[in-house]
Amino acid sequence: MEEFETIVGLEVHVELKTESKIFCSCPTTFGAAPNTHICEVCAGLPGALPRLNKKVPEYAVMTGLALHAEITKQMRFDRKNYFYPDLPKGYQISQLYAPCARNGYLEIDDPEKKIRIHELHMEDDAGKLIHDDTGTYIDFSRCGVPLIEIVTEPDFRSAEEVVSFLQKLKTMLQFLGVSDCKMQEGSMRVDVNLSVRKIGQETLGTRTEMKNLSSFRAVSKAVAYEARRQWEALGRGEKILRETRRWDEKNEISVSMRKKEDAAEYKYFPEPDLPVLCFSEEEIRAIKETLPELPEEKRRRYIEELHLPAYDAGILTSQRQVADLFEKTMEICHDPKEASNWIMGEFMKIRNDHGDDEEDFTMREESLGEIILLQKAGRISRASAKALLLAAYEENALPKEYAEAHDLWLITDKAVLLPVVEQVIKDNPKSVSEYRAGKVKNKQFLLGQAMRATKGKADPSILEGVLQECLESE
Amino acid sequence: MEKEELFSLPAYALAEAVQNQKVTAEEALDAVFQRIEERESDLHAYISTRKEAAQIEARNLKMQGKLSGVPVAIKDNLMLSGEKTTCGSKMLQEYVAPYTATCVRKLQDSGCVIVGKTNMDEFGMGVSTETSFFGATSHPKAPSFVPGGSSGGAAAAVASGEAWAAVGTDTGGSIRQPAAFCGLVGLRPTYGTISRHGLVAFASSMDIAGPITRSVKDSALFFNVMHGQDPKDQTSVPSDDVSLDQIEQYSVKGKRIGVLRELLESKDVDEEVSQAVRGVMDFYERSGAVVEMVDMSLLDHAVAIYYVLSSAEASSNLARYDGVRYGFRAEGCRNPDELYTKTRSEGFGLEVKRRILLGNYVLSSEHFEDCFRQAERAREMMRREFSHAFSKYDLLLSPVSATTAPHKGKAAADPLASYLSDLCTVPASLAGIPAISVPCGQSRSGMPIGVQLMADRFGEQEILGAARVLEREYYSETDIAGKGASSDGGI
Numbered sequence: 025m026e027e028f029e030t031i032v033g034l035e036v037h038v039e040l041k042t043e044s045k046i047f048c049s050c051p052t053t054f055g056a057a058p059n060t061h062i063c064e065v066c067a068g069l070p071g072a073l074p075r076l077n078k079k080v081p082e083y084a085v086m087t088g089l090a091l092h093a094e095i096t097k098q099m100r101f102d103r104k105n106y107f108y109p110d111l112p113k114g115y116q117i118s119q120l121y122a123p124c125a126r127n128g129y130l131e132i133d134d135p136e137k138k139i140r141i142h143e144l145h146m147e148d149d150a151g152k153l154i155h156d157d158t159g160t161y162i163d164f165s166r167c168g169v170p171l172i173e174i175v176t177e178p179d180f181r182s183a184e185e186v187v188s189f190l191q192k193l194k195t196m197l198q199f200l201g202v203s204d205c206k207m208q209e210g211s212m213r214v215d216v217n218l219s220v221r222k223i224g225q226e227t228l229g230t231r232t233e234m235k236n237l238s239s240f241r242a243v244s245k246a247v248a249y250e251a252r253r254q255w256e257a258l259g260r261g262e263k264i265l266r267e268t269r270r271w272d273e274k275n276e277i278s279v280s281m282r283k284k285e286d287a288a289e290y291k292y293f294p295e296p297d298l299p300v301l302c303f304s305e306e307e308i309r310a311i312k313e314t315l316p317e318l319p320e321e322k323r324r325r326y327i328e329e330l331h332l333p334a335y336d337a338g339i340l341t342s343q344r345q346v347a348d349l350f351e352k353t354m355e356i357c358h359d360p361k362e363a364s365n366w367i368m369g370e371f372m373k374i375r376n377d378h379g380d381d382e383e384d385f386t387m388r389e390e391s392l393g394e395i396i397l398l399q400k401a402g403r404i405s406r407a408s409a410k411a412l413l414l415a416a417y418e419e420n421a422l423p424k425e426y427a428e429a430h431d432l433w434l435i436t437d438k439a440v441l442l443p444v445v446e447q448v449i450k451d452n453p454k455s456v457s458e459y460r461a462g463k464v465k466n467k468q469f470l471l472g473q474a475m476r477a478t479k480g481k482a483d484p485s486i487l488e489g490v491l492q493e494c495l496e497s498e
Numbered sequence: 499m500e501k502e503e504l505f506s507l508p509a510y511a512l513a514e515a516v517q518n519q520k521v522t523a524e525e526a527l528d529a530v531f532q533r534i535e536e537r538e539s540d541l542h543a544y545i546s547t548r549k550e551a552a553q554i555e556a557r558n559l560k561m562q563g564k565l566s567g568v569p570v571a572i573k574d575n576l577m578l579s580g581e582k583t584t585c586g587s588k589m590l591q592e593y594v595a596p597y598t599a600t601c602v603r604k605l606q607d608s609g610c611v612i613v614g615k616t617n618m619d620e621f622g623m624g625v626s627t628e629t630s631f632f633g634a635t636s637h638p639k640a641p642s643f644v645p646g647g648s649s650g651g652a653a654a655a656v657a658s659g660e661a662w663a664a665v666g667t668d669t670g671g672s673i674r675q676p677a678a679f680c681g682l683v684g685l686r687p688t689y690g691t692i693s694r695h696g697l698v699a700f701a702s703s704m705d706i707a708g709p710i711t712r713s714v715k716d717s718a719l720f721f722n723v724m725h726g727q728d729p730k731d732q733t734s735v736p737s738d739d740v741s742l743d744q745i746e747q748y749s750v751k752g753k754r755i756g757v758l759r760e761l762l763e764s765k766d767v768d769e770e771v772s773q774a775v776r777g778v779m780d781f782y783e784r785s786g787a788v789v790e791m792v793d794m795s796l797l798d799h800a801v802a803i804y805y806v807l808s809s810a811e812a813s814s815n816l817a818r819y820d821g822v823r824y825g826f827r828a829e830g831c832r833n834p835d836e837l838y839t840k841t842r843s844e845g846f847g848l849e850v851k852r853r854i855l856l857g858n859y860v861l862s863s864e865h866f867e868d869c870f871r872q873a874e875r876a877r878e879m880m881r882r883e884f885s886h887a888f889s890k891y892d893l894l895l896s897p898v899s900a901t902t903a904p905h906k907g908k909a910a911a912d913p914l915a916s917y918l919s920d921l922c923t924v925p926a927s928l929a930g931i932p933a934i935s936v937p938c939g940q941s942r943s944g945m946p947i948g949v950q951l952m953a954d955r956f957g958e959q960e961i962l963g964a965a966r967v968l969e970r971e972y973y974s975e976t977d978i979a980g981k982g983a984s985s986d987g988g989i
Contacts, residue, residue, distance in 0.1 A: 071575075293810055293811075
């Protein structure tokens, strides 16, 4: 087969994590009973008018700034008109002519590349159709949940690049605190525009749009599949149709949904119910100043100021919760490398063992730092520290209380350790006499015996001191 | 108080009488319902009345409001919680409002008692109230004539005494034209000064509610009650109360009044109408105003601009009537597309369908640039032309309608001609400026004629003042208001 190149552009819909909807005060809570979070505005009743939730443009501008995009000074909303049962107004309020932001980019590391952002705009979400054996039902509760749509340029050449970008985008949005980006719950939805062409060819081929991608894994598989499908079709002398395709996750194939020719004509026009939304230079600057430290800056800081290896810094900043945990831990134990080792080692292991993703853990952030401090102070053993972390992870146990309850404190009292050591010396006369005759390595054996006698709870250095004294005193 | 005496009271005077306990709100309401009983079967001004609810409200009325006990009719595209709101359409025949429009709530808060919901052209699309699914309304003076539209029911109710005043809505002239046809005062306020929350949208960038009253002072009072910025309508703007004293003391002496030549001299304007308007021009001149003809070339295109933009917005605003959630739903549909097609084919009348088609045409990707965008640009230019005119003139003057109230059946017979009849009212709608229709004469056959006064944005005080001068001084000169009308607005 000839060498071909895959060209991909993305449209990413992200639900914003505002408390209320974009054009009314209904809550945005996910998973509520059907049609409980609706009012005359989001249900599109006659006479109701949209009123913009100010948080939405604020979040959208934050995102635009984080994507290095130009923020539009005078944004407008436009109506996108089409009929669908889950669309109560008969139109979506979106932005076509003066979107929130344009011309940004996001850098990916693997491989290193700049992906250009064509634009970012705000819009309201539609409801949801629920199909079951008895029929199709409509839940309007999701109507009016705020969305931003991020449209990239066709800058991707592989599934790896696409996934790397999405990962990066997701992390960034989570760091910004504007979205949860849970693909399973639909708070991040990705449409893939893909075409193929011969290596060296300049013009772009006909592209298809793929929908229904519910995980990064699905995106990756779908890109690979669709590229191959198109290339093989071209190889057979077939034409690629401009169409919308649905990713069939079960069978791992893409299926044609509708041809572009019979796609709806959206009849966009300026939304007359909402005034122009103006952002002054000062307002944009003010929002910029409130931007939290983003993954890229964090990573650089970890390397330059905390002297962490680049590898550590990369992993610690790849997920918001992990970075938050690291910083909280640091704040308590003041030992970046130790905190990093614990998170990258024991913590990640526990999380993986539980099959949890970054969203799933609810551990109290202070616990790890406290555990590290206890261990560094010699109050618990490393083994106990691991047990404490597991307990903290699984049951949100408080380290000190748990250590107390499970008797994990190390014995540091010489008076308690002395009889133990004396007993060990008494029980191992041969080993002791050999030591005294110069076989120094026997001390390790005797120390092990003494440690075992304390069930591992003795402070090793104190225990060793006591043993040394006993061995020398005879 | 005798019934004749009671009916002679304008709304403001009735409210005072109620507050001074010379008459009760219930007595005023009874008088109105008696009139309804006598006349409604011929007139058909209302789509629904709410006698019992109104009586309870009248009985429990709090006295402190500016409009205490005034029985008011509202157009049936304004939401009143618990009452049907049909918009004159089969589509919403059974639709019960789940909330109350801001401007209606303000009326209630000021002591108005809502009598009922008045007939209208379907979704406000029409000039005669004949496109109503519930049948036409008759002109109170002559049953074979129309009262105008789309707020024809509101105007007929006020003119016949079936309500003391009414609230209509105006997109391209729907308050001013029926007011002119029925010999009443119709105010279209500055766009955005009265909240649209609860006004069923026709063309959002032009829709506004406003009073249809017997007198100028009532008009001002209703504006004061209804205006104000509303968080539920982000296109609403803050505005000042008009001063009733200043309106009373207003003088046109030294005022500069421009007469829109393209409207007055249009070949579509009847001789009788232009005669009556010239009478007003002469009167103002005699009263010390400088009256000059003004040319505004874009006015020739106003009707086209208006129909492109209003139909585009309407096609989108009416998309929600799809049979899925509320309102009329066609039977026997097997899939969503069929449901939409049948519901909308059966639920909308001919005129509404015509506008939806027109709207879809001008918004289609093929015609968006040369129709919609072009009209938007032209509207912007027209706004600038008005702005320029108001740098020279305090007021602009024109006819309200090209003709007096026509015979029933005329509008449907020639839709294009009926569109063209909007030529005098749509410019103010496009520019978002306030305009008032005031009676200024009548035809040989006795049908009322109105004159339109326009001012720059927020110039309500100016047009109401000039209208009051006309009402007070010109009426006594000419006896134009006909028998039974007094110069301060009684029946």
